Amino acid sequence: xxxTVHEKALSPxxxxxxxxxxxxxxxxxxxxxxxxxKNRLLHGLEVLRDDRGVxxxxxxxxxxxxxxxxxxxxxxxxxxxxxxxKFREGxxxxxxMLYKSxxxxxxxxxxxxxxxxxxxxxxxSSETLEEITNDWGHHQIDAIGLFLYMVGFAEExxxxxxxxxxxxxxxxxxxxxxxxVRYWEMPDNGxxxxxxxxxxxxxxAALAGLVKIKEQKLAVVADSLIAHGAAxxxxxxxxxxxxxxxxxxxLSLIWPYRVVSDRTRDEILNRVIKNLTQSKGLNRYLNxxxxxxxxxxxxxxxxxxxxxxxxxxxxxxxxxxEYWFNHGINTMTPDGLLPELYxxxxxxxxxxxxxxxxxxxxxxxxxxxxx
Numbered sequence: 001x002x003x004t005v006h007e008k009a010l011s012p013x014x015x016x017x018x019x020x021x022x023x024x025x026x027x028x029x030x031x032x033x034x035x036x037x038k039n040r041l042l043h044g045l046e047v048l049r050d051d052r053g054v055x056x057x058x059x060x061x062x063x064x065x066x067x068x069x070x071x072x073x074x075x076x077x078x079x080x081x082x083x084x085x086k087f088r089e090g091x092x093x094x095x096x097m098l099y100k101s102x103x104x105x106x107x108x109x110x111x112x113x114x115x116x117x118x119x120x121x122x123x124x125s126s127e128t129l130e131e132i133t134n135d136w137g138h139h140q141i142d143a144i145g146l147f148l149y150m151v152g153f154a155e156e157x158x159x160x161x162x163x164x165x166x167x168x169x170x171x172x173x174x175x176x177x178x179x180x181v182r183y184w185e186m187p188d189n190g191x192x193x194x195x196x197x198x199x200x201x202x203x204x205a206a207l208a209g210l211v212k213i214k215e216q217k218l219a220v221v222a223d224s225l226i227a228h229g230a231a232x233x234x235x236x237x238x239x240x241x242x243x244x245x246x247x248x249x250x251l252s253l254i255w256p257y258r259v260v261s262d263r264t265r266d267e268i269l270n271r272v273i274k275n276l277t278q279s280k281g282l283n284r285y286l287n288x289x290x291x292x293x294x295x296x297x298x299x300x301x302x303x304x305x306x307x308x309x310x311x312x313x314x315x316x317x318x319x320x321x322e323y324w325f326n327h328g329i330n331t332m333t334p335d336g337l338l339p340e341l342y343x344x345x346x347x348x349x350x351x352x353x354x355x356x357x358x359x360x361x362x363x364x365x366x367x368x369x370x371x
Contacts, residue, residue: 037329038364040336042081045074045357053089056126058340058350066126068097068143069191072150074354076256077361084159091154091161094147097124098170100131109176113139120144120177122193137189141181141202142252144174148209149257155216162218171219178206179225184232190241191249192284197241201249203233208257233259238267240285246271247285251307255314269311280331280342281305291343299341299348302331306359313366321370325363 048056055074057063075090098105101120113119119139121131151171154161162168181188183206187196207229214221237260240247250268253260260268276283278297282304284290291299305328312320331347332338338356339347 038361040332041338041357041361041364044337044352045077045354045361048074048352048354050126053086053093054126054129055090055093055354057355058353060349060351063340063350063353064126065132066093066097066124066129068094068122068124069140069146070355071097072143072146074358076150077358077365079154079157079159080362080365088154088159088161091150092163093129094150095161095167095170097129098147098174099166100124100129102170102173105173105177109173109180112180112182119181122189137193137195139181139188139196140190140193141178141183141188142191142199142205142249144178145183145202145205145207145209148174149205149212152209152212152216152218153256155218156212168218171213175210175213175219175221175225178210184228191252192290197243198232198236199247199249200233200236200240201247201252203229203236204253204257204259207233208259237264238271244285246275248272248276248282248301248304248307249284251304251311255307255311269308273308276304280345282308291341291348293344295344299343301341302328302338303353303356303359305331306356306363309363310359310366313363313370316370318367318370321363321367325360325367328360328363 048059050056053075054066055071057065057067057070057074071090071094075087075093078084078087078090098120104118105120108118108120116135116138117133120143121133121136121138122140122143123132123136123138124130125132148171151161184203185198187198188202189196190199191201207226210221210226210229213219214226236242238250239245240250246268251272254265254268272282275286278300281300281302283298284301286298288298293299305324309321309323309325309328312324328338331342333347333351337352338360340350340353340356341348
């Protein structure tokens, strides 16, 4: 089983968290009882959303763009908040992004991409939704899988995001694209947009997306295509890559995708909690150099706490869910914003981050439903 609150208190992890300036006890008596918390979180999210439903990842020079993955995760909370209109609008934005890339997708199906710019791009202009074509780790299978999953999820919940046969054709093209790039055995840049490796989080995302659109009869998906992904995922788990034992991205395999067994879920949770948890967030992976602190500790990503809270809420482990949610809430700035991460004890410039605010809102909603 994953670590309980009591076990965390007795572990080295518990010692790290107890040293934090934002203690769980403080969180329980302040932030959690703040009746305006939902509105504060929603405000931090919606400053990034325009009237079309397009999310700018963060209001900084680095993140002044719309990423496919951020768009979908930032938008996801609207379903849990009961705002089906905004949820639908956000998914439609992702369709619009893909339509800008239709010719590229068709070419990739005929000829497997060789260069970065030949793959479906991950990053788009927030204003025009055109590809931003600078050198980038654009080959991100998990973003395509997330899109397919979100479309299937919407249809499953009675929120029709399919407007025309063109939309169905796009879904079918994406199935063909995943076949062409051989998602189950070829490396990609992964959730963190870095060097190409085989990622369990990418394979799992594609697998979950294919299963979901097949279940909803939105596209033709061969059983063999799903079987290839399931076999490859099981061969790689519980690792993230052949060389990486654990990664924050693997939490997606537990939620929203639910593509791992309970035993593997607990193994992933134990590895992530024991090895990646810091006082102000989770490391993406060990020895990550992005925004690394002067003391050698890798960047502390705030949404990691909320991701854990969501997972434990889904497991109906209320104590653990509250534990992680309250640590997440105490990473908010005095202005009520959640940063992407902390470096040297300070939030970085990518504040607020839409992805963080959305996961916080989802975690809060799920916590309210636990008896």
